[in-house]
Amino acid sequence: MTERTETLLSVLAELKRRRGEAVSGNELAASLGISRTAVWKHIHTLRSRGYLIESLPKKGYRLTALSRTLRPEEVLPLLQTRFLGRSYDYHESIGSTNDRAMDLARHGAPHGTTVVAEEQTAGRGRLRRPWHSPKGMGLYFSMILRPDMPPRHGPESTLVTALALARCLRAQWALDARIKWPNDVLISGKKVAGILTEMQSDPDRIQFLVVGVGVNVLHREEDLPAEALYPATSVALEWERVRKEADAPWDISRAHVLAAFLNTMEELYERYVEKGLASLRDDLKNLSAVLGRWVCIQAAERTLEGTARDLTDRGGLVVETPDGRRETVWVGDILHLRHAQAAQE
Incomplete structure (x- = not known):
């Protein structure tokens, strides 16, 4: 992360902390050790990224609405990871996050690099089936992983990823997410996510894996593909049903879902690398949608x-x-x- 990005995140964090109140430019400049001109430039950048920030004469700046994007300033502050997502490659639109990640990996991108897009114009799943990727609705991202393992273990990362996503959705939003072997996640028997793992390897060692994930998050019924092998759903649709029963507040955002997944994924991935897939076997079986x-x-x-x-x-x-x-x-x-x-x- 560059120094400019760190400062931008600090400006945004202070505006969020004081949301609804005005924060003077002098106060921001003094607390962050930058000039008022630099503060103004960061405010201008945040406005260009979808944040509504008022300028109040003699009072300063007031944040009135948050951005709903997956830009790094929305996701990185929520991460508790050491490596996953710390190199964050963001795009408003891209053909395929997997294609971009494969290219980055070939050019030496570090372990844990995560490519994120607001939309994909050529998203795909297994067997090159198209993955519907409308802008601002879902999560479309790919992770670069560099495990020191023989190639035969490459496909196991798909199951680790599916387990991390199912666990995340269950823990954070009480959704009955389950794994449809080998690469889908279902809620109430309907598909909410798919995973595509690609690999480049030597005969005896994996060079890198690219694990692509597509999650339907904010999709409404009319946003979901009408014709699919499995009926589709979204996190928002399923959470709306749970929320009514639990009388819980609405708190689904794509940034929170992505960060919660990456936090869960890093923990499970490190356990997998250290102890093997057998250490996750009971969890995989307990959350299986297919056994029996x-x-x-x-x-x-x-x-x-x-x-x-x-x-x-x-x-x-x-x-x-x-x-x-x-x-x-x-x-x-x-x-x-x-x-x-x-x-x-």
């Missing part, structure tokens, strides 16, 4: 049907077929998901 249910999986060029019974220590899905055999699937798409008893009737 009938699944139809497209795996390579074949389709497998049966009841999902278990997860292995390396994240493979164990499926029991109708004839009683058990097969472990490492890569695939769950095309259908039903209660086991209903599927067999």
Whole structure:
């Protein structure tokens, strides 16, 4: 983070702390050790980024409305991380955050670099399926990770990411978020997020991973794609139902969801790197949306049907077929998901 960015964040933090009150330019300048001209320039920058700041004669500046963007000044103050998101690459619009992150990683971007966009014009999921990425509605971001591991462990980061997101949504907003193996997060059986992991490696070591995440956050019903493999939902739609029952205040913002996820992700990722995916296996099973249910999986060029019974220590899905055999699937798409008893009737 540059010194200018740090000062900008400090100006904004003071305006937020005194929101509704006027703060004089002299006071800001003295507390931050900068000139009044520098204060004015930072105010001008904040206004250009969507903050409503009044200039009151002989009183100073008053913040009257916050920006609703994912700019670094909204997210970085909420982070409790050491490395994740500390290098923050922000875009108002981009083709794909994964493509940008891959390029940055090839040019030496540090571990934990996070690429964030307000919208994607060419967002994609697994098998290059399009990911609907309307401006200002969701989270579209990609993380660069550099684990010292053999390439066979690369796909495990997808499950770690899904677990972090499910945990975050459950802890912060009491939503029943669950993992649809291997790369989706569901709430009430509807898809709220998808994850795309890409890798560059040597024969024996991962050079870097790029883990892309798309989360529907503020989407209304009409903002969600009408035709999809799974019905879609958003954090806001699900929280509205919970909020009515709990009589809780409205407090969903994309910046808070992103920061809460990154804080949770760093903790889980460090545990994973130190102890392996087996250390997260019980958590993954407890938050699974598929175990005990009938699944139809497209795996390579074949389709497998049966009841999902278990997860292995390396994240493979164990499926029991109708004839009683058990097969472990490492890569695939769950095309259908039903209660086991209903599927067999």
